Amino acid sequence: MSIRVTLKQVAAEAGVSFQTVSKVINGNSKVAPETEGRIWRAVRALGYQPDALARNLKSRRSRMLAYSWAPLPPDQPNPILDQFLRSMMQAATRAGYHILPFPHPDEGHNLSPYRDLGHSGRVDGFIISSIKYDDPRIAFLQEQGFPFVAFGRSNPGCEFPFVDVDGAAGLRLATEHLLLRGHRRIAALAWPEESRVGQNRIEGYFEALRAAGLGVREDWIARGEGRVAFGHAATRRWLDGPNRPTALVALNDLMAIGALRAAQERGLRVPDDLAITGFDDVPMAQYLTPPLTTIRQPIWEVGQQVIAILIGILEGSPPTNAHELLQPELVVRASS
Amino acid sequence: MSIRVTLKQVAAEAGVSFQTVSKVINGNSKVAPETEGRIWRAVRALGYQPDALARNLKSRRSRMLAYSWAPLPPDQPNPILDQFLRSMMQAATRAGYHILPFPHPDEGHNLSPYRDLGHSGRVDGFIISSIKYDDPRIAFLQEQGFPFVAFGRSNPGCEFPFVDVDGAAGLRLATEHLLLRGHRRIAALAWPEESRVGQNRIEGYFEALRAAGLGVREDWIARGEGRVAFGHAATRRWLDGPNRPTALVALNDLMAIGALRAAQERGLRVPDDLAITGFDDVPMAQYLTPPLTTIRQPIWEVGQQVIAILIGILEGSPPTNAHELLQPELVVRASS
Numbered sequence: 027m028s029i030r031v032t033l034k035q036v037a038a039e040a041g042v043s044f045q046t047v048s049k050v051i052n053g054n055s056k057v058a059p060e061t062e063g064r065i066w067r068a069v070r071a072l073g074y075q076p077d078a079l080a081r082n083l084k085s086r087r088s089r090m091l092a093y094s095w096a097p098l099p100p101d102q103p104n105p106i107l108d109q110f111l112r113s114m115m116q117a118a119t120r121a122g123y124h125i126l127p128f129p130h131p132d133e134g135h136n137l138s139p140y141r142d143l144g145h146s147g148r149v150d151g152f153i154i155s156s157i158k159y160d161d162p163r164i165a166f167l168q169e170q171g172f173p174f175v176a177f178g179r180s181n182p183g184c185e186f187p188f189v190d191v192d193g194a195a196g197l198r199l200a201t202e203h204l205l206l207r208g209h210r211r212i213a214a215l216a217w218p219e220e221s222r223v224g225q226n227r228i229e230g231y232f233e234a235l236r237a238a239g240l241g242v243r244e245d246w247i248a249r250g251e252g253r254v255a256f257g258h259a260a261t262r263r264w265l266d267g268p269n270r271p272t273a274l275v276a277l278n279d280l281m282a283i284g285a286l287r288a289a290q291e292r293g294l295r296v297p298d299d300l301a302i303t304g305f306d307d308v309p310m311a312q313y314l315t316p317p318l319t320t321i322r323q324p325i326w327e328v329g330q331q332v333i334a335i336l337i338g339i340l341e342g343s344p345p346t347n348a349h350e351l352l353q354p355e356l357v358v359r360a361s362s
Numbered sequence: 363m364s365i366r367v368t369l370k371q372v373a374a375e376a377g378v379s380f381q382t383v384s385k386v387i388n389g390n391s392k393v394a395p396e397t398e399g400r401i402w403r404a405v406r407a408l409g410y411q412p413d414a415l416a417r418n419l420k421s422r423r424s425r426m427l428a429y430s431w432a433p434l435p436p437d438q439p440n441p442i443l444d445q446f447l448r449s450m451m452q453a454a455t456r457a458g459y460h461i462l463p464f465p466h467p468d469e470g471h472n473l474s475p476y477r478d479l480g481h482s483g484r485v486d487g488f489i490i491s492s493i494k495y496d497d498p499r500i501a502f503l504q505e506q507g508f509p510f511v512a513f514g515r516s517n518p519g520c521e522f523p524f525v526d527v528d529g530a531a532g533l534r535l536a537t538e539h540l541l542l543r544g545h546r547r548i549a550a551l552a553w554p555e556e557s558r559v560g561q562n563r564i565e566g567y568f569e570a571l572r573a574a575g576l577g578v579r580e581d582w583i584a585r586g587e588g589r590v591a592f593g594h595a596a597t598r599r600w601l602d603g604p605n606r607p608t609a610l611v612a613l614n615d616l617m618a619i620g621a622l623r624a625a626q627e628r629g630l631r632v633p634d635d636l637a638i639t640g641f642d643d644v645p646m647a648q649y650l651t652p653p654l655t656t657i658r659q660p661i662w663e664v665g666q667q668v669i670a671i672l673i674g675i676l677e678g679s680p681p682t683n684a685h686e687l688l689q690p691e692l693v694v695r696a697s698s
Binding site for chain 1: 395399402403405433434436437438439440443444445447448451452455460461462463464465481484505506507590619623626644645646648649650651
């Protein structure tokens with residue numbers, strides 16, 4: 027049984043007027059820092075609660091949106107985290123919400139953090155990313171009725187609110203750029219077929235080749251994990267083999283860096299002997315030798331849209347289009 | 363006036379036993395997903411609140427720790443954000459806390475987000491980083507009595523809980539490494555004198571030179587913003603001038619990358635004609651041509667210590683040593 031502390035009691039304790047306390051608490055007045063400090067000390071001494079917790083408890087809303095991201099190996103830069111978080115925070119803050127990050131479960135199938143955060147009332151909704159085919163989080167969040175928005179799509183036909191970057195358009199841009207430079211022998215450093223993002227991106231390579239009347243050659247598609255070592259090994263095999271490509275597109279910058287190294291080790295000039303493009307525009311791509319042509323994703327815009335859609339759902343005015351597909355951009359540098 | 367909903371009412375609504383509801387809500391039982399879904403729907407339909415908000419309101423604790431980081435220009439990688447956030451989240455979660463990131467105020471002197479978060483009861487304490495001399499956040503947080511821990515020190519003698527990396531030790535390691543390789547003409551790419559982190563790091567360069575009986579030459583210290591362009595321009599001046607150094611230490615990897623480019627443009631071999639070291643070990647440092655020798659900070663450990671100290675303060679058992687100075691590590695690669 028607690029007795030509700032009033033603003034008047036705070037004013038008496040701080041030795042100032044009721045009006046001064048009210049102004050300070052509502053943040054719309056300039057008073058001497060010393061006075062302000064005294065008022066806040068009185069607020070805490072008496073346990074006065076103007077506060078977000080009490081208001082949120084009443085409205086059954088935490089105004090928190092939870093986000094978790096998959097950790098990358100330490101030698102891999104996370105090309106989007108800083109900008110994506112800052113964009114989401116900015117959009118959320120503008121609407122009176124906060125972003126609550128939480129540790130990524132060790133295995134993707136551990137859903138208990140989602141269950142705990144959602145059912146405890148600590149968060150109002152979720153942002154999920156690194157979406158896979160048959161992603162168990164989507165089925166779970168839908169089943170539990172938790173509002174969420176995904177950065178990324180899942181299986182074709184699987185219906186949920188998402189924002190995504192058109193990865194196929196990105197690879198189409200890169201491949202068309204190489205075709206325009208006169209290349210006809212274009213290989214691809216790709217991800218395994220079970221990668222949802224990978225399948226989306228490589229589709230653009232297929233489309234551009236077909237549109238140019240060229241066939242897809244299976245021996246010019248290497249699929250593996252998106253690391254430097256894989257890009258390096260696959261490119262070496264092509265360079266040492268009988269059917270050497272003159273250009274290659276990589277589904278991320280790391281594999282492109284591996285390709286750069288392999289070419290340089292063989293004494294080849296990039297782009298004259300082998301043209302190379304990446305995907306992501308990691309901050310260091312421009313400082314490589316030669317600087318890397320790559321595809322840049324509109325990450326800031328993704329963050330803004332994700333939050334707009336989620337808050338729309340939470341506040342009962344979901345946008346008419348909760349399937350946003352944003353266009354990436356080709357950044358041409360000396361490697362192509 | 364709200365009537366408290368009981369677990370029994372939830373059980374009746376869901377058509378299951380009281381025990382089943384209790385187990386599901388406490389997360390320690392496996393029941394059929396369909397049953398679980400029915401229970402949680404009943405929980406929400408009736409407005410039953412087992413929840414974190416109610417518990418926290420009672421204890422006047424949000425169990426939230428707020429953190430904000432300064433944005434970097436888009437062409438600069440943030441070498442620590444991913445690992446620092448993940449380490450703090452892991453340590454906080456283990457102790458039942460969450461990390462609440464908030465947008466960095468446009469200008470460092472805008473303290474209102476700190477005021478609002480602290481006084482609203484939305485957070486229990488703060489983590490601050492990118493600490494400057496006379497950092498206004500420190501005076502403000504101390505004056506308001508808000509618990510906080512800094513990643514970084516401020517003015518000598520300014521007393522507050524911090525964890526920091528011994529930047530001087532890092533530059534000492536890099537300079538000693540070059541001295542051992544036989545270099546006697548070692549320049550430094552540094553930050554302006556008003557940079558607190560910069561002054562700390564450069565001190566290690568001075569110490570190592572003095573210990574080797576060498577004087578500090580002012581014309582071999584260039585001070586500017588820590589970007590590639592500055593490292594490039596300063597190194598060019600040295601290479602084109604009458605007193606060419608044979609090695610240089612840079613206070614961050616970006617300036618070292620600028621130095622690499624300047625040397626290569628002049629047709630010099632790195633490290634034979636000019637040896638170069640950086641600081642940070644950004645994820646791409648190993649993929650440069652040649653790979654960059656650099657200093658690696660123990661960021662995971664910083665995150666763990668910061669949270670341990672802050673939670674110690676919040677829970678009334680502050681550690682005996684709230685001034686942690688962690689040692690960085692020299693990573694030798696081909697550039698030196």
